[in-house]
Amino acid sequence: MDGSPTDLSHTVHRIAAEHGLTLDPATIAVNEMGLDFRVAIARTVTGDDWVLRLPRRPDVLDRAEVEGHLLRIVAPHVSPAVPDWRIQTPDLIAYPLLPGEPGLTLTEQGEPQWHTDISSDAYSESLGDFLSELHGIDPAEVTDSGIAVRTPTQVREKWHEDIARVTAEFDVADHLIARWDAWLREDSYWPPWSVLTHGEVYPAHTLVVDDAITAVLDWTTAAVGDPAQDFMFYRVAASPNAFEQMLTQYGAGGGHIWPRLAEHCAEMFSANAVGYGLYALETGDPAHREAAAAQLNPES
Structure with a gap:
């Protein structure tokens, strides 16, 4: 998923729609900081904020499967929130936006x-x-x-x-x-x-x-x-x-x-x-x- 910020936003919008999330295109913000995933934050047309992770390479998918399993185990034990993956497929991981802002971008x-x-x-x-x-x-x-x-x-x-x-x-x-x-x-x-x-x-x-x-x-x-x-x-x-x-x-x-x-x-x-x-x-x-x-x- 290479290209200009506009191209990336279009790709995020398309993949989300394929999984039942209709995003407001004007709200899509892509973060390139991650080595394994591109991350986008966007609002749906119904007003809900979501985080969308798109894998950069196929080799990260096995680790993502493990990560999703671990999150379900860890969540009840720690006070800070952890991602609640509602969508987990080979081309998209998505979850409702968590409270707060990143300490560093x-x-x-x-x-x-x-x-x-x-x-x-x-x-x-x-x-x-x-x-x-x-x-x-x-x-x-x-x-x-x-x-x-x-x-x-x-x-x-x-x-x-x-x-x-x-x-x-x-x-x-x-x-x-x-x-x-x-x-x-x-x-x-x-x-x-x-x-x-x-x-x-x-x-x-x-x-x-x-x-x-x-x-x-x-x-x-x-x-x-x-x-x-x-x-x-x-x-x-x-x-x-x-x-x-x-x-x-x-x-x-x-x-x-x-x-x-x-x-x-x-x-x-x-x-x-x-x-x-x-x-x-x-x-x-x-x-x-x-x-x-x-x-x-x-x-x-």
Whole structure:
């Protein structure tokens, strides 16, 4: 589904109509931020607001099937709303618009545009509450959902495998390879338990009202694994005080904290480019490969 914004809107309108949603064409707004889905928000002729996700590639459909199953399990356990998929087909996933606005969007020029203060009390406390609820879900409830389930040992083994694959395919900076190797070898960084994680908790995936999180979107990367996966972005992007406040709220809600959590998050963030490298290899897209190469060897 390539083309101008007008062409994209026409495509969204057509596909929605094929599934019984009659959209007001003047209200269709397409967001290109997602790597796996194009997302549109639009109002029907009867005045209801909907979110429509259109897959960029066929390979995302199996993961979407898993995501839809997981959402039905998670919804009763967390305070923020999660998407209620009313339409789920190979060419369209659609659900009623959730309350709030994204904490982060991109402009037409691809520049980040912030809509919330992630270091505010409201955001940090609501994030801590949400993560304590999410991580408190018994992993046994989601074992059969189709998401990846890994023990702490398997989490580290997966990092070893992913880094090895990326370093075999890309020219990776020596200092990054050395940093990641030291991180993987040092036991004290790593938590000795696994939890259900969202996988990409950052402001573009959280809806907010008055800086408090009201909904959490895009559960494609959910897995049972390292809880730091859900703290990583906040550790780097928020103020140190806000991060500590979030952890205090998380602990008050029953979340478990280990001594080197903050350092572990920083090391994990340094390996963020590994995931992008794997994505580039998976899609075979030359533009993504070039961008991943730049992240993996920024001094080249």
